[in-house]
Amino acid sequence: MQETKPGKAILLDFTECIGCGACEQACAKEHGLPADPPEDRLSHKNYTVVLENKGQHYRKMCMHCLVPTCVSVCPVGALEKTDEGPVVYHPDRCIGCRYCMMACPFQIPKYEWEKPVPVIRKCIMCNERVKEGGETACSWVCPTGACRFGSREKLLAIAHRRIKAFPDRYVDYIYGETEVGGTGVLMMSGVPFADLGFPEDLGTKPLSELTWTVMSKIPNIVITGGLLLGGISWIIHRRMDIEKENLISPARNGQLNIKPVEQLDKEIVKGEEQSGKEG
Amino acid sequence: MNLVMRIKDFSPQRKFAWSVIGIILLIGLQLSYMRFFKGFASVTNLSDEFPWGFWIGFDVIAGVALASGGFTLCFLVYIIGYHRYHSIVRPTVLTAFLGYILVAVGLLYDLGKYFNIWHPLVMWNPHSVMFEVAWCVMLYLSVLFLEFVPMVLEKFNLQTPLHFMQKITIPVVILGVLLSTLHQSSLGSVYLIVPEKLHELWYTPILPLLFFLSAITVGPAMVILESALSSKIFHRGLELNIMVDIAGFQLVGMIVYVGVKIQDLFVRGVVPSLFTGSYEATHFMLEIGILLAACLILILPKLRAHPRWLLLSSILTVVGILYNRLNISWVGMMRSSGTFYFPAWSEVFISLFLVTIGAVAFYFIVKWLPVFPEIEGNEENA
Ligand code: SF4
Ligand code: SF4
Numbered sequence: 148m149q150e151t152k153p154g155k156a157i158l159l160d161f162t163e164c165i166g167c168g169a170c171e172q173a174c175a176k177e178h179g180l181p182a183d184p185p186e187d188r189l190s191h192k193n194y195t196v197v198l199e200n201k202g203q204h205y206r207k208m209c210m211h212c213l214v215p216t217c218v219s220v221c222p223v224g225a226l227e228k229t230d231e232g233p234v235v236y237h238p239d240r241c242i243g244c245r246y247c248m249m250a251c252p253f254q255i256p257k258y259e260w261e262k263p264v265p266v267i268r269k270c271i272m273c274n275e276r277v278k279e280g281g282e283t284a285c286s287w288v289c290p291t292g293a294c295r296f297g298s299r300e301k302l303l304a305i306a307h308r309r310i311k312a313f314p315d316r317y318v319d320y321i322y323g324e325t326e327v328g329g330t331g332v333l334m335m336s337g338v339p340f341a342d343l344g345f346p347e348d349l350g351t352k353p354l355s356e357l358t359w360t361v362m363s364k365i366p367n368i369v370i371t372g373g374l375l376l377g378g379i380s381w382i383i384h385r386r387m388d389i390e391k392e393n394l395i396s397p398a399r400n401g402q403l404n405i406k407p408v409e410q411l412d413k414e415i416v417k418g419e420e421q422s423g424k425e426g
Numbered sequence: 427m428n429l430v431m432r433i434k435d436f437s438p439q440r441k442f443a444w445s446v447i448g449i450i451l452l453i454g455l456q457l458s459y460m461r462f463f464k465g466f467a468s469v470t471n472l473s474d475e476f477p478w479g480f481w482i483g484f485d486v487i488a489g490v491a492l493a494s495g496g497f498t499l500c501f502l503v504y505i506i507g508y509h510r511y512h513s514i515v516r517p518t519v520l521t522a523f524l525g526y527i528l529v530a531v532g533l534l535y536d537l538g539k540y541f542n543i544w545h546p547l548v549m550w551n552p553h554s555v556m557f558e559v560a561w562c563v564m565l566y567l568s569v570l571f572l573e574f575v576p577m578v579l580e581k582f583n584l585q586t587p588l589h590f591m592q593k594i595t596i597p598v599v600i601l602g603v604l605l606s607t608l609h610q611s612s613l614g615s616v617y618l619i620v621p622e623k624l625h626e627l628w629y630t631p632i633l634p635l636l637f638f639l640s641a642i643t644v645g646p647a648m649v650i651l652e653s654a655l656s657s658k659i660f661h662r663g664l665e666l667n668i669m670v671d672i673a674g675f676q677l678v679g680m681i682v683y684v685g686v687k688i689q690d691l692f693v694r695g696v697v698p699s700l701f702t703g704s705y706e707a708t709h710f711m712l713e714i715g716i717l718l719a720a721c722l723i724l725i726l727p728k729l730r731a732h733p734r735w736l737l738l739s740s741i742l743t744v745v746g747i748l749y750n751r752l753n754i755s756w757v758g759m760m761r762s763s764g765t766f767y768f769p770a771w772s773e774v775f776i777s778l779f780l781v782t783i784g785a786v787a788f789y790f791i792v793k794w795l796p797v798f799p800e801i802e803g804n805e806e807n808a
Contacts, residue, residue: 189474190474191474216619219551219553219554219619220553220554220555220556220619221551221554221556222545222546222551222554222556222557222560223542223545223546223549223550223551223557224549224550224551225549240542240545240549241538241539241542242537242538242539242540242542242543242545242546243537243538243539243540243542244536244537244538244556245477245478245538246554246556246616248474248477248478249477249478249619249620249623250619250620252622254474254475257474258466258474258477258538259465260465260466260467260470260472260473260474261465261466261467262465263462263463263464263465264538264539265465265466265538265539266538266539346622348622349622354619354621355553355619357618357619357621357631358553358555358615358618358619359553361615361618361634362552362553362555362558362615365558365608368607368608369604369608372603372604372607373600373604376505376600376603376604377597377600379505379506380504380505380506380507380596380599380600383505383506383507384507384596387507
């Protein structure tokens, strides 16, 4: 299967988020998206949103899965997990099948439904900046440290330490540590994640394994199936050839000249009589 | 001029039929223009929450299943050697060929960047089911072309290539059966990746098996339905004994399919969710009910031998499998999407437009090429 490359990650600590929306604005500026008026949901104009529920702010964005479902389903490899961690998109490869939208367990990729030639839009973890050793625009502007950028291992360690130090402040769960095989965005919250609308039944294995167990059998099916079909047809046709050698008149005018069934039956009877006489 | 004369001679029913077709084609063209130049939003109800709608469900997922008559019949005739069915091979191959072309055209409508449709040829992702389906469908379309081309060669009396084509029939058919087995089942695998989104009544790890079984069930039913239709339209006799025979194969496929499907519910322990009164449960029960009704007709030999009942059972089978595909691609995906999706009229109309084009193409090809033995290239009869 695909290798897991932990790479860089983002740690979101919702308990520290003050809902200022600086990350939204920085993101829009970085990627040339219409920042005003910000919508309250992800769309092709919005790679990330800050929302509020049960008195706590929280954020939504692409999770940059370690083994991304979107990457595994894209037929043309238009989505790619880079070594540094970001899951990026190549619009020139994309055919617009939207399987990535269907398959993403977090419903992240969005589409430009109004455009004649639409492309997929989603957070790409500021790939350009990250590649050059920088950090993401959102983590860079965050005034409180609710959004931090760094190596995944380090951020995980920080998260665990925080929960241990302030058990009353957090639910004892780091969202993204194991979800669908682990994600590049890690989240901490004081409110249960289910209340914030994050799916909780995703399991700890990459979803692509579900498909791969079937896909990996295909070469076997092809080889066995091919031999089987070839064999069956050869045996049956050899038998028929032997039995009815002179029942089907040779191809005339290029048309396979199969005689009407009744005539064929008569001839079979005749043929059997003859062979009976001979034998 | 000749054509004008002929149209004058048309019976009132024929005139009416052609006018309806003409109107469908005109509106379809207008909607197509909007789709390709104004974007999805102008003709569809697709959204970020529901990115796969009626086109994928009907044109592609169901369309491929309904075009399975070609490979099932070719399997019976060329591999197993039921040469008795030879007379219906050509119309069936033609239907399958046109069916797959329609699937491809339907896909062009559905792909946001339709002009990149060839990308899977050179940009590979062997982990993607969609990639595999794309390859299989492309290759199978070529196979169907090879199976179709003898009709053209015969028409122009090109002996040498015709002999060659006849020589390679069996390998071509084997390739076709393999490719069909793969992509029919893979369309089920497409949904393996959404365990948390597809409703549990339909999501099962054996989706690929169920898709394959239902494809070989609906294949024969489509053959019967097509034969009945063309016997009406082209005023030719219906080979009832062949149809009854084929219905027998269909019955076997259907019993296995429904059996596996119901057993799977028990194995996965989701039977209780059938009785929750949810809309999913209702649709699921209807889907199974329709198939069981078709089964029942075919099980009773008296009914099976009766043309009307036989036709009814094939219609029920086709509707039942179509229902299944729409349930999986649409009904079963709705709850998790958190939104209500119903196709725009223009979405449905474009599908109707494509089917109409297919039917008209079939009509003219039958008039022009030796598809049915009796109507062989008799343009004068048009
Ligand atoms: S969250 Fe969705 S879009 Fe983002 S990497 Fe994971 S599967 Fe892909
Ligand atoms: S829509 Fe584009 S990026 Fe998404 S799966 Fe299809 S080809 Fe890949």
